[in-house]
Amino acid sequence: MGAEPAIDRKRSGDPGTRRKCGFGSxxxxxxxVIGVPYFWLVALFLVPFLIVVKISLSQTAVAMPPYLPTFxxxxxxxxxxxxxxxxxxxxxxxxxxxxxxxxxxxxxxxxSTVLTLLIAYPLAYGMAKAPPAWRTTLVMLVILPFWTSFLxxxxxxxxxxxxxxxxxxxxxxxxxxSEPLVILNTPTAIxxxxxxxxxxxxTLPIYASLDRMDQSLIEAAADLGSxxxxxxxxxxxxxxxxxxxxxxxxxxxxxxxxxxxxxxLGGSRTLMIGKTVWxxxxxxxxxxVASAVAVVLVAILVVPIVVFQRQQARIG
Amino acid sequence: MxxxxxxxxDFAPWIDPASTPxxxxxxxxxxxxxxxxxxxxxxxxxxxxxxxxxGASGCGKSTLLRxxxxxxxxxxxxxxxxxxxxxGIPPYRRPVNMMFQSYALFPHMSVEKNVxxxxxxxxxxxxxxxxxxxxxxxxxxxxxxxxxxxxxxxxGQRQRVALARSLAKRPKVLLLDEPLGALDKKLREETQFxxxxxxxxxxxxxxxxxxxxxxxxxLADRIAVMDKGRILQxxxxxxxxxxxxxxxxxxxxxxxxxxxxxVRSATGDRVTIETSGGFDIVAERDVPVETGQKVxxxxxxxxxxxxxxxxxxxxxxxxxxxxxxxxxxxxxxxIRLDTGEIVKVAMVNATRQSPLQLTWHDRAFVTFxxxxxLVLTQ
Numbered sequence: 088m089g090a091e092p093a094i095d096r097k098r099s100g101d102p103g104t105r106r107k108c109g110f111g112s113x114x115x116x117x118x119x120v121i122g123v124p125y126f127w128l129v130a131l132f133l134v135p136f137l138i139v140v141k142i143s144l145s146q147t148a149v150a151m152p153p154y155l156p157t158f159x160x161x162x163x164x165x166x167x168x169x170x171x172x173x174x175x176x177x178x179x180x181x182x183x184x185x186x187x188x189x190x191x192x193x194x195x196x197x198x199s200t201v202l203t204l205l206i207a208y209p210l211a212y213g214m215a216k217a218p219p220a221w222r223t224t225l226v227m228l229v230i231l232p233f234w235t236s237f238l239x240x241x242x243x244x245x246x247x248x249x250x251x252x253x254x255x256x257x258x259x260x261x262x263x264x265s266e267p268l269v270i271l272n273t274p275t276a277i278x279x280x281x282x283x284x285x286x287x288x289x290t291l292p293i294y295a296s297l298d299r300m301d302q303s304l305i306e307a308a309a310d311l312g313s314x315x316x317x318x319x320x321x322x323x324x325x326x327x328x329x330x331x332x333x334x335x336x337x338x339x340x341x342x343x344x345x346x347x348x349x350x351x352l353g354g355s356r357t358l359m360i361g362k363t364v365w366x367x368x369x370x371x372x373x374x375x376v377a378s379a380v381a382v383v384l385v386a387i388l389v390v391p392i393v394v395f396q397r398q399q400a401r402i403g
Numbered sequence: 404m405x406x407x408x409x410x411x412x413d414f415a416p417w418i419d420p421a422s423t424p425x426x427x428x429x430x431x432x433x434x435x436x437x438x439x440x441x442x443x444x445x446x447x448x449x450x451x452x453x454x455x456x457x458g459a460s461g462c463g464k465s466t467l468l469r470x471x472x473x474x475x476x477x478x479x480x481x482x483x484x485x486x487x488x489x490x491g492i493p494p495y496r497r498p499v500n501m502m503f504q505s506y507a508l509f510p511h512m513s514v515e516k517n518v519x520x521x522x523x524x525x526x527x528x529x530x531x532x533x534x535x536x537x538x539x540x541x542x543x544x545x546x547x548x549x550x551x552x553x554x555x556x557x558x559g560q561r562q563r564v565a566l567a568r569s570l571a572k573r574p575k576v577l578l579l580d581e582p583l584g585a586l587d588k589k590l591r592e593e594t595q596f597x598x599x600x601x602x603x604x605x606x607x608x609x610x611x612x613x614x615x616x617x618x619x620x621x622l623a624d625r626i627a628v629m630d631k632g633r634i635l636q637x638x639x640x641x642x643x644x645x646x647x648x649x650x651x652x653x654x655x656x657x658x659x660x661x662x663x664x665x666v667r668s669a670t671g672d673r674v675t676i677e678t679s680g681g682f683d684i685v686a687e688r689d690v691p692v693e694t695g696q697k698v699x700x701x702x703x704x705x706x707x708x709x710x711x712x713x714x715x716x717x718x719x720x721x722x723x724x725x726x727x728x729x730x731x732x733x734x735x736x737x738i739r740l741d742t743g744e745i746v747k748v749a750m751v752n753a754t755r756q757s758p759l760q761l762t763w764h765d766r767a768f769v770t771f772x773x774x775x776x777l778v779l780t781q
Contacts, residue, residue, distance in 0.1 A: 301505065308520070309494040311520050311568070
């Protein structure tokens with residue numbers, strides 16, 4: 088009963104108070120707080136992205152920067168605009184190399200998302216079921232790897248996975264294998280790298296949704312005749328789905344465009360799309376094609392990103 | 404006890420030595436580490452009884468309920484339901500269902516699916532299940548809300564869904580953990596009567612845990628008053644109120660005036676008690692007491708009469724009006740006696756204009772009949 092007036096005030100939004108708020112110091116503060124990240128996104132994401140789109144519509148040239156047209160002198164702007172074309176997009180759609188790289192990237196991202204989920208879910212479940220006193224420590228342990236540079240951690244995997252690396256030495260010394268396994272420079276190494284690197288992004292949202300769950304729901308299910316394993320599938324898992332979905336997107340989206348892990352661990356035979364962009368940009372010095380490849384990647388990933396945003400909004 | 408029985412006069416299996424209890428707790432103890440939540444407790448509950456476990460939080464009443472549901476295992480002792488020892492039977496195989504204090508409705512399922520959940524576990528046929536769900540929802544007057552999600556319901560409606568869900572499987576015993584605790588006062592009063600009606604219709608054994616004495620009194624056939632893991636008294640609401648067996652019970656249930664004193668004389672059916680304030684009480688001797696024994700005399704506020712003019716006779720106390728609280732149906736006076744004790748008096752406002760014109764600091768006279776209170780030795 089006591090809470091009702093407060094809710095009413097919030098809902099009706101009392102226009103008088105709200106207007107005052109806008110000019111008051113709290114309103115100004117709120118605008119700054121919201122404005123800073125927006126400014127950040129526009130200046131450091133949207134503007135650079137529009138520049139990339141612009142380059143993707145240009146033609147490669149032996150020049151500095153290595154494409155045409157450029158928009159230096161305002162008198163050439165109109166003729167410059169007329170030179171824009173979709174040639175680069177036509178080009179990447181006509182060469183199987185790009186198509187295959189996209190498909191491979193999405194496939195690797197999807198497979199590693201599933202693998203990450205299979206490892207992260209039991210981990211998160213164990214954390215949520217641990218005694219409350221331990222939980223903070225366990226969450227700390229999950230985010231502990233972030234204290235070291237991502238690059239260094241991926242390099243460390245080279246030392247573990249290479250033929251004379253730690254893993255092979257261990258397996259040979261305990262007599263499980265006699266010849267070293269070839270893991271480095273294979274897709275397996277990419278999976279290991281992605282699963283390892285993105286595990287916290289899957290674990291934490293799942294943990295959050297499991298931790299939030301009312302334990303009496305499980306008791307209620309048991310009380311109504313449902314054995315523990317069945318309760319897991321009918322109650323726990325469906326209620327943790329928001330966390331699972333969030334985790335999957337947080338892994339899938341960056342994994343699809345991943346460059347460092349396939350480059351360092353995957354060798355030259357596994358050509359993912361991030362690597363393709365890199366090759367076009369630095370080896371071929373074909374900035375327009377590299378930009379077109381990047382723009383198409385964003386276009387492909389926009390679909391899951393929008394779905395993810397909507398799903399998050401619905402939960403909120 | 405003189406006519407302090409059940410209100411359902413035809414229902415009192417606990418006084419019939421031939422009737423067998425439906426549910427028995429036999430010397431049940433539950434320890435959590437060093438803490439003894441339930442201490443060597445024995446209790447018999449009969450079929451179709453509406454039984455209430457009443458006590459303050461932490462008295463062990465919820466633990467007792469959770470042991471019956473199977474969420475906690477007794478450290479020692481037995482729980483026998485309908486002839487079957489419950490030891491080792493997991494919660495999902497027990498013929499009892501619980502209505503949780505938080506309701507514990509499954510948020511991702513509609514009202515209908517929530518209610519059907521237990522039936523699905525029994526692999527009941529689809530058609531029968533639909534009929535049963537409809538019937539139970541009708542019982543709690545929610546048949547129009549079957550497709551809604553719990554978040555789209557009010558607190559009172561959620562409470563009904565929880566009730567419907569726990570009734571759907573037709574349990575041998577329905578356990579209610581603070582069933583009305585989350586409702587506001589008005590709704591709680593309405594729901595109390597509905598719950599009582601429901602139990603009367605279904606003849607299911609109900610066991611309710613509550614800290615609200617009014618709720619226990621309104622609903623239950625019998626009440627067990629608990630404190631520190633033990634049962635202090637098991638009796639009908641009227642007995643608990645009018646004939647509490649200890650000061651704790653008298654104090655816990657309802658308002659009470661307690662006079663500490665010593666028995667001056669005990670002759671025939673009369674006992675005279677000299678209170679610590681130096682005042683003499685003449686009372687009925689319904690418990691065996693001896694001269695010189697320390698006793699408490701407990702007296703409910705509504706059993707006292709108040710007057711502005713001096714009254715003659717035994718059991719008259721004199722003092723000053725210390726406080727007045729007007730509640731509508733009754734007015735409560737706090738009288739500070741000349742001996743220093745505060746006495747609570749409740750006066751029923753039987754007429755619109757009170758004949759008694761008493762205000763703060765007026766002299767007041769308080770009296771009571773010899774059978775108004777109760778002599779307690781513990």
